[in-house]
Amino acid sequence: MAWYVLRRVLQMIPVFFGATFLVYFLVFSMPGDPIAALGGNKPLSPAVQDRLRAEYNLDEPFIVQYLLYLQGLVQGDFGTTFAGRPVIDDIRSAFPVTARLALVAITFEAILGIIGGVIAGLRKGTWIDSTLLVTSIMVIAVPTFVIGFVAQFVFGVQLGWVTINVGANVTWQNLLLPGMVLGAVSFAYVLRLTRTQITETMTADHVRTATAKGLSRPRVITVHILRNSLIPVVTFLGVDLGQLMGGAIVTEGIFNIPGLGFHLFDAIQRGESTKMVSMVTLLVIIFIISNLLIDLLYALLDPRIRYDARK
Amino acid sequence: MTLSRRSMMMGTAAGGAAALTLAACGSDEGGSGGAGGGESGGGGGGVILANGTEPQNPLIPTNTNEVGGGRIVQNIFSGLVSYDAEGTPQNEVAASIETEDSQHYTITLAEGWTFTNGDPVTAQSFVDAWNFGANAANAQLSGYFFEPVEGFADVQGEDVAADATLSGLAVEDDLTFTVTLTSPQADFPIRLGYTAFSPLPQAFFDDPEGFGEKPVGNGPYMLTSWEHEVSAELEVNPDYQGPRAPQNDGVRFTFYQDIETGYNDLLSGGLDVIDSIPASRLTSFEQELGERAVNQPAAIFQSFTIHVEDPNFSGEAGNLRRQALSKAINRQEICDTIFQGTSSPATDFSTPVVNGYSDSIPGSEVLDFDAEGAKALWEEAEGMQPFEGPFTLAYNADGDHATWTEAVTNQLLNNLGIEATGQSYPTFSALRDEVGNRTITGGFRSGWQADYPSVFNFLGPLYGSAAAEGRGSNDADYMNEEFDQLLADGLSATDEETAFAKAQAAEELLFRDLPAVPLWNDNVTGGSAETVENVVFGWDSQPQYHEITKVA
C-alpha cells in the first residue's frame, strides 16, 4: 500500500504540470486585452500600457510567460494580481471558505442522496420511488441560479431564517442553505446512482442467498446490499468534491461567499491569468489528493480490489 | 447574471469600467460643523451599511478608475474642490483658484488641513501627487487627467525617468502653487473635483505598495479595515474640517458579486442603502421600497456607435441608414417597458444633469420614433447602395445589456424589415479589444458617465479628432474640423452662455453625421432601509454617504 501511495504521489507531478499548462494555454488564448481594459473607456497611454505589460510579463511570448510563472511557483510565488496583491493571499482567504461550503454540500448530498436512493431502490416501482424520481428530475431541470435566488428570497427575505450575505460571516450555520443549493444537482445524481446500484445488487446471487439463508432484512441491507452498492456512489462523491470546489461559481455569487469560485469568476472577467491559473492549480492539487483518498477508500469498501501485490 | 452583475462596475462605467465618476460629494448643509463624531450615540450615530464591490486596484487616487475603489477613495481623500449633490463645485482644501486667461492658474490652499497621520496638507502634497500620477513610469490608470498640464508629453516616453516632473506645476510656498496648461481650458477648475487630483502624504512615497492597502488620506473618513472580496470599513476622520462632515459614525461597504443578493439583503435588514437595483426588481422596487426608492436622472449617456468607415454606413447612403436606424428605435417604449421607467430617452449627446444640456438642439428630431420615415430613409439608401446584412449590435455580456439589445434589434427587425441581431462579447475587455482594433463591424454599444458635470466631458473625449484613431475614446474615428473648432471656442469662452452655445452648435453637427446614435440616459436607481434617513444621491450616481444618518 505504501508503494502504491508513493507511486500515486509521484504521478501527481505530471498531472500538475499538464493541468497548469492546459489552463495557462486556455487563459492565454482568451480574447481581450486585460491591460487595455484596465483603462475602461479611456484608453491608457501606450507608455503606461507597456509598463504594465512588462510588470506582468505579458509582453513575453506564451511559453516564456508560462516558464516564468512556473519558476515563481516553484519558489512559492503564486504571482500578483492587478491590484498588486500576492495571489497566495487571496487563496489563503478563499480556500477555507470554499472547502467548508463543499463539505456542507457533499455531506448533504451524500446523506440525503444515499438515503433517498436506498429507499427508492428497495421500494422500486412504488409511489415513493416515483416521487423521488420526479423530485430528483425537478432538481436537475431547474438551474442552480433559479433555485438559489428562490431559496434566498423565500428563506432569507420572506421567512428571515437565513443570513443573505453569507460572506460577512461564514459560519457553518450560514453555509447550510448555500451548501444545499450547491449540492442539489449532485444530490439528484447520488440518489439516482444509489437507486440503480441497490436494485442491481438486490438481485445479486449472494443477496438472494443471504435472504434465503434467513438473515434479517436490516442485516441483508446493510451488509450485503449497501456495502456492494456504494462503490460507484463513493467514486462519484470523490469526483464531485473537486467539481464542487471549482464549480461553486454560481452559488458563491448568489450568496456572496468569497470563495474560490467567486475569485475565479472575478479573475476571468478581468483577464487575470495569473490568479486564474494559480487557483485552478490549487484545485488540481485538491483533486489529485481527493482522488487518491477515494481510491484508497475503494479498497476498504471492496476487499477484492487491492493495490499492492507484494505482501 | 450573476456574476455578470458585478458588472455594475463594468456596466455603469457605461461603456465600461472606467468612465466613472468619482467626484467628491459635497454638501451645502454639511456646513463646517464639527465632525459628526465618532462617539457613540446621539441621534445621528451608527455605522451605515452600504453596498460596494471589491476595488480592482490599490487605493491610490491616481490609480483608481472604477467605482469599487472610487467610492472608497472619494470618501477618504479631499481634493481642492468637491461637488455637491447637484454637481456644483465648491472649495474643499482650496481657499481660492484664480486665473486671468483660463491657462495660468494660481491655487491657494486653506490652512489647517492634515492627513490622518498628522502630516500637514501642503502645496507640495498636491504637486508631488500630480507629478506621480502623470509620470508614465508609475503606470497610473488615471494619468490622462493631467494631460492638459504643460509638460505632460515629456513624462510619457518609454524611458522617462521616474522622478521626471510636469513643467507646468510650480510650488510657490507651503499653501500656494501654480498650474500652467498647454491651452486655455475654462472648465479646468471643475475637473479638479475628480479624485485623481487628490493630495498624497509623504508616507505614500516612502512605501507606495503598502499605502495602496492602507491608504492615509485627508477626507471625511478613514479606512480602518479592508477584507478583500468581503468588505471595507470607514471610520470618521475626527480632524476633518471640510464641507462634507459625516453625520454618522462610519460606513461599512459590503462587496456583492451580484447586486440581487444586495437587494435581498436590503429587504431583510442586512443593508441600509443600495445604489443599484437588479433588473429582476425594476418592476417592483418602487412598490417594495415606497418613498425609500430612488429613481432619478444620472450623468450616464447610452448610445451605439458605428465606425465612420463602415462600408454599410459611410457616404450618403450610409448617413441615410444611420438616420433610419435612429428613427426606427422607439426609445420611449424601451425605457417604459425594458427599463421600467429607470431610463429616459436621450434628447442630446449628454445628460440632463450636466451643465450645458439641451432638449431642443436643431436636428435632434432624428431621435423621434417614426417607423414609416425610417423605412423610407432605409429604402432611399437601398436605392443608392444595397445593404449587406445582417445588422449586428455588439455588447458585452458581463453588463446588463442583453435585454435592451434584444429589444432594439427586435424593433429594427419589425420597423425596417432588416435582419438585425445582438452580438454578444463575453467580457467588456473582449468587446473593447475589437473596438480598439477597429475590426468590429455594425453597431456596438457605447456609453459614457461623466467624470465632471459638464457637457464638454461628453463631446471632446468621444467625438473630437484628438481622441480619434486610438488616441482616446473616439471609437468611430469621427474627425470634423468644424466640430473641433466649436469645442475649442467653447472651452476658451469666458462666460458659460457662450461656452454652452458653442457646445450645442457642435452637437448639431453630431446629429447630422450620427457617428453614434443616442439611445437614452440612465437613471440612478437605488434605495434605503428604514434604518437610515437623509439618503441623497448625487449627480454622480453615488449616495452622499456622509449625510446619511442612522435611525436609533
Next chain:
Amino acid sequence: MTHASDTGGATTRRGQEHFVAPVDETPLQAVDALNTDVKPRSLWSQAWRDLRRNPMFIVSAVLIAIVTAVAAFPQLFSSLDPYAQGACLLTNRYGDPIPGHPFGFDLQGCDVYSRVIYGARPSVIVGVVTTIGVFLLGGLIGAMAGWFGGWIDSILSRLTDVFFAIPLILAAIVVGQLFALNPITLAMILVLFGWTAIARIARGSVMSVMNAEFITASKALGASSSQNLFRHVVPNAVAPVIVTAMVNLGMYIVLEATLSFLGVGLPESTISWGADISSAQTGLYTRPELLFYPSGALAITILSFIMLGDAVRDALDPKTKKR
C-alpha cells in the same frame, strides 16, 4: 482461503490479485454465477427483446420521439415563427395567454409557446450531442484504463485527472470565448471537458466487474480477453455509465442555461430553453410562470431520457433478467 492466490495473467498484468469472500458470506456463488449457456450475441438481442416489453421504455421512447420531432420540425408544432418580423412586440410585454398564444408573452413581448417549441432544437442538440460524445469518449477511455490496468491505466487516469481538474463550468466559460458558439461547438466544448466523470465511473465499474466471480469463472473456463470484454465486462459495467450519462444529459441542457445566465452562452439570436430560462429569471418576481414553460419542457425531456436509461440498464443487466 481468504486471499485466493494467483489466477494467472490477470494478477501480473494488473498488479493486483483476486480475492474470494469468506464462505459464510457468499456460499456457492462462484458456481452460481456461471452463465455459460448464453451466446455472445444473444445477450444484446435478448436485451432488445426485453426492452420492447418494458412499458417504461415505451413511454420514454414515445416522449423522446416527440421531443425529437419538435426539435427537427418545429414549424409543424407552431404556426408562429418566433424569428419572424413582428414576432416580438414590446406592447405585448408580459401579456396574458390569449387565443393563439396559449402561454402568453415574455418580457420582450414574444410569444412564449412558439419559443418553447423552437427552443427545443438547440437545447436537444446540446444535450444529446454532448451526452453521446461524453459517453463514447469517456466510456472508451475509462474502460481502457480499467481493462488494461498497469501503465496504460496510469497514463489514462492521469490524463483524466488533468482534464478533470478543470471544472466543467470554468472550462466552458473560458473556452466558450474562443469560438463563435452554436449548439454544436458548445457541445464539443462540453465533451472535451466533460468526459472525465464518465471515464472515472466507467473505469471503476470495469475494475469492479473484472473482479467479479463470474469473470474469474469465465476466465477459468478459457474465455479469451476480448470475449470476456464484450460478453461479460461491457454489459455489466455499462449500467452505471448509462445511468450517469442519462442524468448528465439534463445537466448539459441546464448548463447551457447557466452559461446564458453568466452571459457566455449561445448567442441571443438562437432561441433555446436555456436562454429563455435565464431571461425568465429577470421576471422571477413578477411573472414566475414564464420560468415554468421552458423548465417544464426541459424536465419532460430529462425525464424521458432518464427513464430510457433505466430501461436500457435493466435490459442489459443479466442479473435482473434472471428473475
